[in-house]
Amino acid sequence: MRVIYRLKHLLHRSRRRERYALLEELLRNQALTREQLLAKQRHDLSAIVRHAYEQTPFYREKYAEADVHAARGLPILHKDEVIRHRDRLVAADFDRSALKIGNTGGSTGKPVSFYYDAFKGELMRAGMARSYMWAGWKPGEKILNFWGARQDIKGGHGFGQRVNAYIAAEKTIGAYEYTEADLRGWAATIASYRPVLLQGYASILAELARYVIDRNMPMPATLRGVFSTAEVLYGWQRELMERAFGCKVFNQYGSREVPNIACECRHGNLHVFTDMVYLESVKIEHEHRLIVTSLTNRAMPFIRYEIGDSGRLKEGECACGSPFPLMEIGLCRSNDLIRTRGGKCFYPSYFIHLLDGLEGIAQYQFVQREPDKITLNLVASGRLRSETANALGERIRREVDAGMALEVVYVDEIKRTASGKHRFVISQLAG
Ligand SMILES: [Zn+2]
Numbered sequence: 001m002r003v004i005y006r007l008k009h010l011l012h013r014s015r016r017r018e019r020y021a022l023l024e025e026l027l028r029n030q031a032l033t034r035e036q037l038l039a040k041q042r043h044d045l046s047a048i049v050r051h052a053y054e055q056t057p058f059y060r061e062k063y064a065e066a067d068v069h070a071a072r073g074l075p076i077l078h079k080d081e082v083i084r085h086r087d088r089l090v091a092a093d094f095d096r097s098a099l100k101i102g103n104t105g106g107s108t109g110k111p112v113s114f115y116y117d118a119f120k121g122e123l124m125r126a127g128m129a130r131s132y133m134w135a136g137w138k139p140g141e142k143i144l145n146f147w148g149a150r151q152d153i154k155g156g157h158g159f160g161q162r163v164n165a166y167i168a169a170e171k172t173i174g175a176y177e178y179t180e181a182d183l184r185g186w187a188a189t190i191a192s193y194r195p196v197l198l199q200g201y202a203s204i205l206a207e208l209a210r211y212v213i214d215r216n217m218p219m220p221a222t223l224r225g226v227f228s229t230a231e232v233l234y235g236w237q238r239e240l241m242e243r244a245f246g247c248k249v250f251n252q253y254g255s256r257e258v259p260n261i262a263c264e265c266r267h268g269n270l271h272v273f274t275d276m277v278y279l280e281s282v283k284i285e286h287e288h289r290l291i292v293t294s295l296t297n298r299a300m301p302f303i304r305y306e307i308g309d310s311g312r313l314k315e316g317e318c319a320c321g322s323p324f325p326l327m328e329i330g331l332c333r334s335n336d337l338i339r340t341r342g343g344k345c346f347y348p349s350y351f352i353h354l355l356d357g358l359e360g361i362a363q364y365q366f367v368q369r370e371p372d373k374i375t376l377n378l379v380a381s382g383r384l385r386s387e388t389a390n391a392l393g394e395r396i397r398r399e400v401d402a403g404m405a406l407e408v409v410y411v412d413e414i415k416r417t418a419s420g421k422h423r424f425v426i427s428q429l430a431g
Helices: 002-015 017-029 034-055 057-062 079-084 118-133 159-168 180-193 202-214 235-245 348-354 386-399
Strands: 100-103 113-116 143-147 170-174 197-201 225-229 248-253 262-264 270-272 277-284 287-294 305-314 326-329 361-370 373-380 405-410 425-427
Touching: 002 017, 017 118, 034 057, 034 277, 034 287, 079 305, 118 225, 118 248, 143 180, 143 202, 170 180, 180 202, 197 202, 202 225, 202 235, 225 235, 235 248, 248 326, 277 305, 348 386, 348 425, 386 405
Parallel strands: 143 170, 143 197, 197 225, 225 248, 361 425, 373 405
Antiparallel strands: 100 113, 248 262, 262 270, 270 326, 277 287, 287 305, 305 326, 361 373
């Protein structure tokens, strides 16, 4: 078997020369010291700012009053601007017709489309491969993906595609909608495919983990890591996955527009990839918002981009020895917060724990559309007992706001967002 893996891997390497060359470069970077990495980051930052200023009409105009040479204190790039000026953000030294268009799912309310080139795709894959190696994965070893975004799953199961998947040692299961039969099938696929890594949306992997635990299904000993991506990863989801799959969960942080921002190490700390991004945390309206600059995307530069997440940079070193600095991600995006008339904000985690211990609930979602009312949509095997529902409502009035009403609505399904994400708490308050 080892011989076949080696042959497959060599074939994959020869087809993906650029990706493997980039991976080697990234691995060299993580052998640098913190100081060397930060010096490289300063250099890359001023180079990308200069490039953007010289090559794109958008930044030339935006930075008319700014000190481009300092590359600091430049105005922030907002999502609205990317939406309005997409074509003017493309660098003149790139042929726009040769670029592809990608879309974000709009989990923070605003879908953004952007141009990208083949290099960005290869670098993203190389960056992910470096993260996987933190779990003990080696290039050529098998990965099983559970993907929630329909837009990413290419149709067709032709022979060519199967061969490609075989050579890449990677399989992707479309998980945008699923039944219990699907969960059973996926667990069986893990057992027979025997991957080294699982990767997918936190909500999907957590549901699969719960299924595996409930039925006491043995998982293969080949598993070395679970990579959670695209959604906020909650502690209870991590626990379920680690219990079900018998290995560590690694949270990845990045977006489609700016991938590979940070990843967790074995010690559970998030390290910022300073050779790929320049990350800042800026206090805006009582929140520490993350502002990210891609150091590598020359086709459509994203400079000081407000990505829509909250978080902070952290001082100090990690026991894993990685030179990459630390950060923490806020557990919510601003439109996941429930707000009261009195101006208090509640994190999704508060609402998620309200249902702890209740039986028969398959899925749920709290939605706030008005200041004084929260709707709880439930997919459940039966209705809540009236005492239970009343107690929930009372607890919310006691702990959240005395004027807050709770409405329980039973539904057949809860739709995922356009990019396949499940959101436990949504605020749809105007403004
Ligand atoms: Zn670490």
